[in-house]
Amino acid sequence: GAVVSQHPSRVICKSGTSVKIECRSLDFQATTMFWYRQFPKQSLMLMATSNEGSKATYEQGVEKDKFLINHASLTLSTLTVTSAHPEDSSFYICSARGGSGTPGYTQYFGPGTRLTVL
Amino acid sequence: RKEVEQDPGPFNVPEGATVAFNCTYSNSASQSFFWYRQDCRKEPKLLMSVYSSGNEDGRFTAQLNRASQYISLLIRDSKLSDSATYLCVVNFQAGTALIFGKGTTLSVSS
Numbered sequence: 001g002a003v004v005s006q007h008p009s010r011v012i013c014k015s016g017t018s019v020k021i022e023c024r025s026l027d028f029q030a031t032t033m034f035w036y037r038q039f040p041k042q043s044l045m046l047m048a049t050s051n052e053g054s055k056a057t058y059e060q061g062v063e064k065d066k067f068l069i070n071h072a073s074l075t076l077s078t079l080t081v082t083s084a085h086p087e088d089s090s091f092y093i094c095s096a097r098g099g100s101g102t103p104g105y106t107q108y109f110g111p112g113t114r115l116t117v118l
Numbered sequence: 119r120k121e122v123e124q125d126p127g128p129f130n131v132p133e134g135a136t137v138a139f140n141c142t143y144s145n146s147a148s149q150s151f152f153w154y155r156q157d158c159r160k161e162p163k164l165l166m167s168v169y170s171s172g173n174e175d176g177r178f179t180a181q182l183n184r185a186s187q188y189i190s191l192l193i194r195d196s197k198l199s200d201s202a203t204y205l206c207v208v209n210f211q212a213g214t215a216l217i218f219g220k221g222t223t224l225s226v227s228s
Contacts, residue, residue, distance in 0.1 A: 032213065034215045034216075036215075036218075041126075041220075042220065043122075043205070043218040043219055043220040043221060044162065044205075044218040045218075046215045046216075046217070049214070049215055091159070093161050093162075095215075095216070097213065106164075107215075107216060109161040109162055109163070110161060111160070111161050112159075112160070112161045114159070
């Protein structure tokens with residue numbers, strides 16, 4: 001099956017720093033990538049939808065200037081949490097989807113990145 | 119009103135028990151339905167898709183009632199390894215993001 005990787009798997013940083021999370025589709029071209037966030041005991045909440053080569057579409061309540069998303073290639077999307085604060089501590093998960101008819105048409109999830117902001 | 123609602127549990131059952139999870143969704147135009155499994159501190163993994171005719175995969179049976187906007191998952195002969203959080207997931211339109219319920223926690227004990 002299709003594989004999606006995320007890096008780093010875990011990061012601890014000081015308040016005010018920026019953190020970049022990478023999401024890669026390893027064996028298919030991901031035309032669309034989704035970024036989710038999950039707080040403890042909560043459901044996965046969609047943050048934004050990213051299509052290769054275009055600007056991401058953010059969900060209501062998600063600050064686009066704080067959560068910068070870049071989807072520059074068909075296999076890589078990045079989420080940068082700028083000026084991170086303790087309330088941004090969460091589990092960030094990406095999912096990737098290929099085009100219709102490709103093995104990746106279903107959404108495949110990365111293993112997640114656990115961010116802790118001190 | 120939340121888009122996908124589930125009973126959070128926890129459901130604590132002995133090995134061998136049968137357990138059922140329920141889920142309702144608010145968008146009647148939703149097209150695809152799934153159950154995902156999430157282990158602690160891990161990403162969700164697809165357990166099974168849910169079809170209108172109902173479908174079964176080994177010990178797992180999923181049902182969909184579009185008229186009632188209701189989805190269910192039945193687990194028979196529970197195993198210790200079934201302990202996890204089960205997420206009800208709905209897709210409004212192919213290619214768009216999945217909408218997740220909060221999850222129902224299952225704990226199977228010996």
